[in-house]
Amino acid sequence: MWSIAIYTGATPFDLKPTPNTPVLTKSHVTDIPADFVADPFMLRRRHTWYMFFEVMHTETQLGQIGLATSNDALNWTYDHIVLKEPFHLSYPYVFEYQNEYYMLPETLNAGAVSLYKAFEFPYNWSVVARLIEGELADPSILCFNGLWWLFACSTPYQHDTLRLYFASELTGPWTEHPGSPLIRNDKCRARPAGRILKLDNRLFRFAQDCTPQYGSSVRAFEIAKLTTNSYAEVELPIPILKASGNGWNASGMHHIDAHQQARGHWLACVDGNQ
Numbered sequence: 001m002w003s004i005a006i007y008t009g010a011t012p013f014d015l016k017p018t019p020n021t022p023v024l025t026k027s028h029v030t031d032i033p034a035d036f037v038a039d040p041f042m043l044r045r046r047h048t049w050y051m052f053f054e055v056m057h058t059e060t061q062l063g064q065i066g067l068a069t070s071n072d073a074l075n076w077t078y079d080h081i082v083l084k085e086p087f088h089l090s091y092p093y094v095f096e097y098q099n100e101y102y103m104l105p106e107t108l109n110a111g112a113v114s115l116y117k118a119f120e121f122p123y124n125w126s127v128v129a130r131l132i133e134g135e136l137a138d139p140s141i142l143c144f145n146g147l148w149w150l151f152a153c154s155t156p157y158q159h160d161t162l163r164l165y166f167a168s169e170l171t172g173p174w175t176e177h178p179g180s181p182l183i184r185n186d187k188c189r190a191r192p193a194g195r196i197l198k199l200d201n202r203l204f205r206f207a208q209d210c211t212p213q214y215g216s217s218v219r220a221f222e223i224a225k226l227t228t229n230s231y232a233e234v235e236l237p238i239p240i241l242k243a244s245g246n247g248w249n250a251s252g253m254h255h256i257d258a259h260q261q262a263r264g265h266w267l268a269c270v271d272g273n274q
Helices: none
Strands: 003-012 016-017 034-045 049-059 063-070 077-083 090-097 100-106 112-120 124-133 137-144 147-153 161-167 196-198 202-209 217-226 231-235 257-263 263-274
Touching: 016 090, 016 263, 034 063, 034 077, 034 257, 034 263, 049 090, 049 263, 090 137, 100 137, 124 147, 124 161
Parallel strands: 003 034
Antiparallel strands: 003 016, 003 263, 034 049, 049 063, 063 077, 090 100, 100 112, 112 124, 137 147, 147 161, 196 202, 202 217, 217 231, 257 263
16 A cells, blocks of 8 residues: 655655655546555656656556646646556656656566657657666666666565666666676665665665565665776665554655755655555
8 A cells, every 4th residue: 555755854864754645645546446656756847846656557456657746846636647558667767868858667577677758748658768678676777977877676576686787878788787786685775766866976876675574664875986897885874764653654665756955955755655
Protein backbone atom coordinates (compact mmCIF):
# COMPACT_ATOMS: atom_id res chain seq x y z
CA MET A 1 0.00 0.00 0.00
CA TRP A 2 2.52 2.61 -1.19
CA SER A 3 1.60 6.29 -1.39
CA ILE A 4 3.41 9.58 -2.02
CA ALA A 5 4.22 12.54 0.22
CA ILE A 6 6.07 15.85 0.09
CA TYR A 7 8.79 16.50 2.68
CA THR A 8 10.53 19.81 3.35
CA GLY A 9 13.56 20.92 5.33
CA ALA A 10 16.75 22.94 5.55
CA THR A 11 18.81 20.19 3.88
CA PRO A 12 17.95 17.18 1.71
CA PHE A 13 19.14 14.95 4.55
CA ASP A 14 16.89 16.35 7.28
CA LEU A 15 13.33 16.49 5.95
CA LYS A 16 9.91 16.36 7.59
CA PRO A 17 6.44 15.66 6.12
CA THR A 18 4.12 18.50 5.18
CA PRO A 19 0.76 18.72 6.99
CA ASN A 20 -1.26 17.31 4.09
CA THR A 21 0.69 14.03 3.98
CA PRO A 22 0.24 11.92 1.91
CA VAL A 23 -0.46 14.03 -1.18
CA LEU A 24 -1.18 11.15 -3.58
CA THR A 25 -2.67 7.71 -2.93
CA LYS A 26 -4.28 5.03 -5.06
CA SER A 27 -7.65 6.73 -4.46
CA HIS A 28 -6.51 9.76 -6.49
CA VAL A 29 -6.04 7.63 -9.61
CA THR A 30 -9.20 7.99 -11.70
CA ASP A 31 -8.46 6.38 -15.07
CA ILE A 32 -7.35 2.86 -14.09
CA PRO A 33 -7.94 0.62 -11.05
CA ALA A 34 -4.86 1.08 -8.87
CA ASP A 35 -3.27 -0.91 -6.05
CA PHE A 36 -0.76 1.80 -5.12
CA VAL A 37 1.35 4.76 -6.28
CA ALA A 38 5.13 4.94 -5.70
CA ASP A 39 8.55 6.01 -7.04
CA PRO A 40 7.82 9.74 -7.59
CA PHE A 41 10.09 12.00 -9.63
CA MET A 42 9.32 15.64 -10.28
CA LEU A 43 10.56 18.68 -12.16
CA ARG A 44 9.47 22.27 -12.62
CA ARG A 45 8.68 23.80 -16.00
CA ARG A 46 7.87 27.51 -15.98
CA HIS A 47 5.37 27.90 -13.11
CA THR A 48 4.15 24.30 -12.92
CA TRP A 49 5.50 21.26 -11.12
CA TYR A 50 5.11 17.89 -12.84
CA MET A 51 5.34 14.65 -10.89
CA PHE A 52 5.69 11.26 -12.60
CA PHE A 53 5.24 8.05 -10.61
CA GLU A 54 4.46 4.36 -10.80
CA VAL A 55 0.80 3.33 -10.70
CA MET A 56 0.26 -0.39 -10.14
CA HIS A 57 -2.69 -1.57 -12.24
CA THR A 58 -4.93 -3.76 -10.09
CA GLU A 59 -6.00 -6.13 -12.87
CA THR A 60 -2.82 -6.56 -14.92
CA GLN A 61 -0.41 -6.19 -11.98
CA LEU A 62 1.83 -4.15 -14.25
CA GLY A 63 3.14 -0.72 -13.38
CA GLN A 64 2.23 2.26 -15.55
CA ILE A 65 3.47 5.85 -15.32
CA GLY A 66 1.05 8.43 -13.96
CA LEU A 67 1.23 12.21 -13.86
CA ALA A 68 0.17 14.82 -11.30
CA THR A 69 0.66 18.60 -11.42
CA SER A 70 1.00 21.40 -8.88
CA ASN A 71 1.54 25.14 -8.70
CA ASP A 72 3.37 25.05 -5.37
CA ALA A 73 4.72 21.46 -5.13
CA LEU A 74 2.64 21.00 -1.98
CA ASN A 75 -0.88 20.41 -3.32
CA TRP A 76 -1.20 18.03 -6.25
CA THR A 77 -3.86 17.18 -8.82
CA TYR A 78 -3.83 13.81 -10.54
CA ASP A 79 -3.91 14.02 -14.34
CA HIS A 80 -3.79 10.59 -15.99
CA ILE A 81 -1.56 7.73 -17.14
CA VAL A 82 1.03 9.09 -19.58
CA LEU A 83 3.05 5.94 -20.33
CA LYS A 84 2.14 2.27 -20.46
CA GLU A 85 3.76 -0.72 -22.08
CA PRO A 86 2.99 -4.45 -22.34
CA PHE A 87 5.59 -4.90 -19.57
CA HIS A 88 6.01 -3.44 -16.09
CA LEU A 89 7.12 0.19 -15.72
CA SER A 90 8.25 1.97 -12.57
CA TYR A 91 10.84 4.49 -11.30
CA PRO A 92 10.22 7.22 -13.95
CA TYR A 93 13.52 9.11 -13.61
CA VAL A 94 12.62 12.30 -15.52
CA PHE A 95 15.18 14.97 -16.40
CA GLU A 96 15.86 17.88 -18.76
CA TYR A 97 18.78 17.97 -21.17
CA GLN A 98 19.42 20.56 -23.92
CA ASN A 99 15.88 21.92 -23.57
CA GLU A 100 14.38 18.46 -24.11
CA TYR A 101 12.71 16.21 -21.55
CA TYR A 102 13.71 12.58 -21.04
CA MET A 103 12.58 9.73 -18.84
CA LEU A 104 14.59 6.69 -17.80
CA PRO A 105 12.04 4.36 -16.19
CA GLU A 106 12.71 0.86 -14.95
CA THR A 107 12.07 -1.38 -17.98
CA LEU A 108 13.83 -4.53 -16.85
CA ASN A 109 11.13 -6.86 -18.23
CA ALA A 110 11.91 -5.46 -21.69
CA GLY A 111 15.46 -6.78 -21.28
CA ALA A 112 17.18 -3.39 -21.42
CA VAL A 113 17.42 0.09 -19.95
CA SER A 114 15.28 2.13 -22.35
CA LEU A 115 15.47 5.92 -22.69
CA TYR A 116 12.22 7.77 -23.47
CA LYS A 117 11.86 11.28 -24.85
CA ALA A 118 8.86 13.60 -24.55
CA PHE A 119 7.75 14.63 -28.02
CA GLU A 120 4.87 16.58 -26.47
CA PHE A 121 5.71 17.24 -22.82
CA PRO A 122 4.37 15.99 -20.48
CA TYR A 123 2.19 13.47 -22.31
CA ASN A 124 3.73 11.94 -25.43
CA TRP A 125 6.71 9.70 -24.57
CA SER A 126 8.52 7.35 -26.95
CA VAL A 127 11.66 5.22 -26.78
CA VAL A 128 14.67 6.83 -28.45
CA ALA A 129 17.41 4.39 -27.39
CA ARG A 130 18.12 1.12 -25.63
CA LEU A 131 21.06 2.17 -23.48
CA ILE A 132 22.17 -1.03 -21.77
CA GLU A 133 21.04 -4.60 -22.42
CA GLY A 134 20.00 -6.74 -19.47
CA GLU A 135 17.61 -6.73 -16.52
CA LEU A 136 18.55 -3.65 -14.51
CA ALA A 137 16.39 -2.17 -11.75
CA ASP A 138 15.97 1.49 -10.80
CA PRO A 139 18.43 3.01 -13.32
CA SER A 140 19.69 6.36 -12.03
CA ILE A 141 21.49 8.73 -14.38
CA LEU A 142 23.47 11.97 -14.16
CA CYS A 143 25.87 14.09 -16.19
CA PHE A 144 29.10 14.94 -14.38
CA ASN A 145 32.52 16.15 -15.54
CA GLY A 146 31.56 15.86 -19.19
CA LEU A 147 30.36 12.27 -19.00
CA TRP A 148 27.08 10.46 -18.40
CA TRP A 149 26.92 8.01 -15.50
CA LEU A 150 24.29 5.39 -14.78
CA PHE A 151 23.82 3.37 -11.59
CA ALA A 152 21.47 0.35 -11.52
CA CYS A 153 20.75 -2.79 -9.55
CA SER A 154 21.47 -5.96 -11.54
CA THR A 155 19.76 -8.29 -9.05
CA PRO A 156 16.22 -6.83 -9.12
CA TYR A 157 14.74 -9.53 -6.93
CA GLN A 158 17.61 -9.83 -4.44
CA HIS A 159 18.37 -6.06 -4.27
CA ASP A 160 22.03 -6.72 -3.44
CA THR A 161 24.22 -5.76 -6.45
CA LEU A 162 24.98 -2.25 -7.76
CA ARG A 163 26.52 -1.67 -11.19
CA LEU A 164 27.92 1.50 -12.76
CA TYR A 165 28.18 2.48 -16.44
CA PHE A 166 29.45 5.57 -18.28
CA ALA A 167 29.17 7.16 -21.73
CA SER A 168 30.29 10.31 -23.53
CA GLU A 169 26.84 10.77 -25.10
CA LEU A 170 23.43 10.26 -23.55
CA THR A 171 22.41 7.63 -26.09
CA GLY A 172 25.71 5.79 -25.77
CA PRO A 173 27.58 3.65 -26.39
CA TRP A 174 27.68 2.78 -22.69
CA THR A 175 30.62 1.04 -21.00
CA GLU A 176 30.58 -0.77 -17.68
CA HIS A 177 32.93 0.75 -15.12
CA PRO A 178 36.03 -1.39 -14.38
CA GLY A 179 35.11 -1.36 -10.68
CA SER A 180 31.59 -2.59 -11.36
CA PRO A 181 29.82 -4.21 -9.61
CA LEU A 182 30.46 -1.52 -7.02
CA ILE A 183 28.51 -3.48 -4.41
CA ARG A 184 27.88 -7.22 -4.13
CA ASN A 185 25.76 -9.25 -1.70
CA ASP A 186 24.60 -6.23 0.29
CA LYS A 187 20.86 -5.55 0.50
CA CYS A 188 21.47 -2.56 2.78
CA ARG A 189 22.91 -0.19 0.15
CA ALA A 190 22.90 -1.61 -3.38
CA ARG A 191 19.51 -0.68 -4.86
CA PRO A 192 19.07 2.98 -5.98
CA ALA A 193 16.43 5.03 -4.15
CA GLY A 194 15.95 8.15 -6.25
CA ARG A 195 17.61 11.01 -8.09
CA ILE A 196 21.35 11.44 -7.68
CA LEU A 197 21.87 14.83 -6.10
CA LYS A 198 24.35 17.54 -7.11
CA LEU A 199 24.99 19.99 -4.28
CA ASP A 200 27.80 22.57 -4.31
CA ASN A 201 29.85 20.42 -6.73
CA ARG A 202 29.33 17.39 -4.50
CA LEU A 203 27.41 14.26 -5.47
CA PHE A 204 25.11 12.21 -3.27
CA ARG A 205 23.61 8.82 -4.01
CA PHE A 206 20.51 7.47 -2.27
CA ALA A 207 20.04 3.76 -1.67
CA GLN A 208 17.31 1.50 -0.39
CA ASP A 209 17.96 -0.48 2.73
CA CYS A 210 16.16 -3.73 1.94
CA THR A 211 16.64 -5.27 5.36
CA PRO A 212 14.74 -6.69 7.11
CA GLN A 213 12.42 -6.33 4.09
CA TYR A 214 12.31 -4.64 0.70
CA GLY A 215 12.01 -0.86 0.91
CA SER A 216 12.54 -0.52 4.66
CA SER A 217 14.40 2.80 4.61
CA VAL A 218 16.58 5.19 2.57
CA ARG A 219 20.29 5.76 3.18
CA ALA A 220 22.54 8.47 1.69
CA PHE A 221 26.12 8.27 0.42
CA GLU A 222 28.45 11.03 -0.73
CA ILE A 223 30.29 10.05 -3.88
CA ALA A 224 33.88 10.94 -3.02
CA LYS A 225 35.46 9.83 -6.30
CA LEU A 226 33.88 9.24 -9.70
CA THR A 227 36.18 8.68 -12.68
CA THR A 228 36.31 6.14 -15.48
CA ASN A 229 38.88 4.20 -13.45
CA SER A 230 37.85 4.63 -9.83
CA TYR A 231 34.89 5.03 -7.50
CA ALA A 232 34.55 5.74 -3.80
CA GLU A 233 31.68 6.78 -1.52
CA VAL A 234 31.18 7.67 2.13
CA GLU A 235 27.95 7.05 4.02
CA LEU A 236 26.06 9.83 5.76
CA PRO A 237 24.27 9.24 9.08
CA ILE A 238 21.50 6.69 8.52
CA PRO A 239 18.74 6.43 7.71
CA ILE A 240 17.49 9.69 6.25
CA LEU A 241 14.00 8.25 5.69
CA LYS A 242 12.48 5.39 7.63
CA ALA A 243 9.23 3.74 8.65
CA SER A 244 7.20 5.60 11.25
CA GLY A 245 5.49 2.56 12.74
CA ASN A 246 2.00 3.83 11.97
CA GLY A 247 -0.06 5.47 9.25
CA TRP A 248 0.79 5.89 5.58
CA ASN A 249 4.51 4.96 6.01
CA ALA A 250 4.16 2.50 8.87
CA SER A 251 6.32 -0.27 7.39
CA GLY A 252 8.79 1.42 5.05
CA MET A 253 10.07 4.22 2.82
CA HIS A 254 12.23 3.58 -0.25
CA HIS A 255 12.47 6.64 -2.48
CA ILE A 256 13.44 10.33 -2.55
CA ASP A 257 13.71 13.05 -5.19
CA ALA A 258 15.01 16.25 -3.56
CA HIS A 259 15.01 19.77 -5.07
CA GLN A 260 16.54 22.96 -3.69
CA GLN A 261 14.19 25.97 -3.73
CA ALA A 262 16.45 28.51 -2.04
CA ARG A 263 19.45 28.34 0.20
CA GLY A 264 18.30 26.57 3.34
CA HIS A 265 15.02 25.35 1.84
CA TRP A 266 14.50 21.97 0.21
CA LEU A 267 11.50 19.95 -0.82
CA ALA A 268 11.32 16.33 -1.88
CA CYS A 269 8.79 13.84 -3.13
CA VAL A 270 9.02 10.57 -1.24
CA ASP A 271 6.98 7.41 -0.84
CA GLY A 272 5.91 5.25 2.06
CA ASN A 273 4.40 1.82 2.60
CA GLN A 274 1.57 1.28 5.03
